Structure formats: structure tokens, C-alpha cells
Amino acid sequence: MSTTLALQTRPLALEIHRLLADLDPARWRRGLETKLRTRSERIAANLASLLGDGTTEAPPTPAVAPAPAPAEAPTETLVERLHHMGELLRARLPSPSLAYDEARAAWRSYREELSRGYESLAQALRGSAVVVPGVRPENRARSLFHILSAFSSLILFEVILGPYYARFAALAFAGTFWCLEGLRRVVPSSNDFLMGLFKHIAHPQERYRVNSSTWYGTALAILCFTQEPATTAAAVAILGLADPAAAFIGRRFGRIRLLHGRSLEGSLTFVAVGFVAAFAWLRLFHAAELTLALALAAATGAALVAGVAEHVSRRIDDNFAIPLAGAAGMWLALRICGA
Numbered sequence: 001m002s003t004t005l006a007l008q009t010r011p012l013a014l015e016i017h018r019l020l021a022d023l024d025p026a027r028w029r030r031g032l033e034t035k036l037r038t039r040s041e042r043i044a045a046n047l048a049s050l051l052g053d054g055t056t057e058a059p060p061t062p063a064v065a066p067a068p069a070p071a072e073a074p075t076e077t078l079v080e081r082l083h084h085m086g087e088l089l090r091a092r093l094p095s096p097s098l099a100y101d102e103a104r105a106a107w108r109s110y111r112e113e114l115s116r117g118y119e120s121l122a123q124a125l126r127g128s129a130v131v132v133p134g135v136r137p138e139n140r141a142r143s144l145f146h147i148l149s150a151f152s153s154l155i156l157f158e159v160i161l162g163p164y165y166a167r168f169a170a171l172a173f174a175g176t177f178w179c180l181e182g183l184r185r186v187v188p189s190s191n192d193f194l195m196g197l198f199k200h201i202a203h204p205q206e207r208y209r210v211n212s213s214t215w216y217g218t219a220l221a222i223l224c225f226t227q228e229p230a231t232t233a234a235a236v237a238i239l240g241l242a243d244p245a246a247a248f249i250g251r252r253f254g255r256i257r258l259l260h261g262r263s264l265e266g267s268l269t270f271v272a273v274g275f276v277a278a279f280a281w282l283r284l285f286h287a288a289e290l291t292l293a294l295a296l297a298a299a300t301g302a303a304l305v306a307g308v309a310e311h312v313s314r315r316i317d318d319n320f321a322i323p324l325a326g327a328a329g330m331w332l333a334l335r336i337c338g339a
Helices: 002-022 030-051 070-091 100-126 140-160 162-186 188-197 212-226 229-253 264-285 292-312 318-336
Strands: none
Touching: 002 030, 002 070, 002 100, 030 070, 030 100, 070 100, 140 162, 140 212, 140 229, 162 188, 162 212, 212 229, 212 318, 229 264, 229 292, 229 318, 264 292, 264 318, 292 318
């Protein structure tokens, strides 16, 4: 029963995810309120219909009730979270009579509550092997942290520690974060503490999943031990600038939707900014190793392959996928050029 209900829930979860994308503060406009309200009410009605269609009714109680089967726990959790989601959609919907500033604040608060409810629902669906995308609201503090962490890594790698010692620093960084991941699973209060500590830069789904910094540290350690310094640097430069630039443009100007909620405008921005970042860094620090033509080819290959990874990655965190894909693209481009 859990799998059946989870499969029936997935289309509604995707509708909620699209609604959250349009509720993003970067896209919200006063003129969209009526449409957003109608969509919220329709999704709430569809959730009520799903919960009332008989799929979640308990079976008749036998004369001697057996102990609950472990397999049914995900269904109970999913039903509970569906009810909670429906209640949020109905009860937290902002009033249509609010003034502009009040309405903007109310819709922002509404989105935050829906985001938390959606992530809880998504976690229950993943327990039944049904995957839905996570919520990625605009977070300027996170984007700034993203850029600074990438470029501080590059400065440590190229200037302060050098490639040899930087690999051990990356290994220690990744190991520390994986230890914290284990602690979060064993001691729930530590998860609450860490999510509270990093609340300004954390995504909601990171409460339930391995966080992006852990994946970034893992990718960095792999690159430091397996790739040439120029390849590692180009991959990290692409991650540091192209990913936040694509998110910024995609949220504000993205109109042509592609896979997994990505936009054509955001994806093109990723490739363009990734190329510029990789090429500039290669010419700044690795001009002695790569000629102008090879640097152009390397930056192009890295940006294109990383752009594909950013676009298609769903189950794999893009802080892990993008740098590894960028390194692979650069390696391939250099091999094609005979370098």
C-alpha cells in the first residue's frame, strides 16, 4: 500500500514543487497572487481527493490484531504528512485583502512553511523509493558562501599550501564533514544544532540528506589526489561562479523550462560563466603549462560537461557532480587536442 500511495502522490508533489518555484521571492509579483491562490486551492483539493479515495483507509480489525508490520510505517508517515501539507495549503494561504508590503511578507512566510512541509513529504516519498526534487529557494547568503568557499579553496591550493599539501587539507576537510554526517544520524539533537548554526546558508532538504559542503569536500579530495593541479583549479572555479550565476539568472529570467526545473536561460548562463571562470584562472595561474589555444579548449570542455552535469543531476548533489564532470570535460578536451 505504501508504494501505491507514494506513486499516486508523486504528481501532486511535483505540482507543489512547481508552485514553490513560482513563489520564490525572486519571481513573486503582486499580479500573480490570484493565479498562485487558485493553484494552491486546487492542489489542496487534489490532496483531499487523494486522501479520501480509499487508498489510505485502514483494513477491518480482525478478531486478534497482529502486531503492526514494519512495512506499513512509511504509509502511516506519508498519510500524516499529506494531511499536514493539505492543511498548510488551505490554512496558511495569505488573505487577498493585504496591502502590498504585508502581502509580500505573508507570501514569503507561506512559501517557507510550504517548503518545510514539502521537504518532510519528499523525505517520506524517498522512503518508498519515489524521488522528487528538493526545494532550492533563493539564498544570497548561501550564494556568497558558495563563491567564497570555492575561491578560498583555490587560493589555498594555488598560493598558500600548494597542490601537494592541499590534498591532505582537502582530505581532512572531507573527513571532518563525514564525521559530522555520522553524528547527525546518531544524535538527532546534533542535527538540530548544526541546522540551526547554518540556518542562513542551509537548504531545507539538508536536514534529511548529506549536506552540500560534505559533497563538495569529497569532490575536492578526489580531484586533489587524481587530477593535475590545472584541472582541479578549473573545476573548482566553475563550481564557485557558474552555479550561483545560473541560479540567479534562472530564477529571475528563466522562461524556457528544461529537466528537473532547470531553465534554458540558467543553463546557458552556467556554461558561459563557467567558461570565463575556468579560462581566466588557467591563464592566471597555469599559462606556463597550457598555451592560449589549449586553455580555450580546456575551459570549453570543462564548462560544457559541467553544464550537462548541473542540468541532469538529480540524485547526485551538484556540488559533487559539477567539479568531477568539469574535470572530466577538461581532461577529454585536452586529450582530443593531443595534450
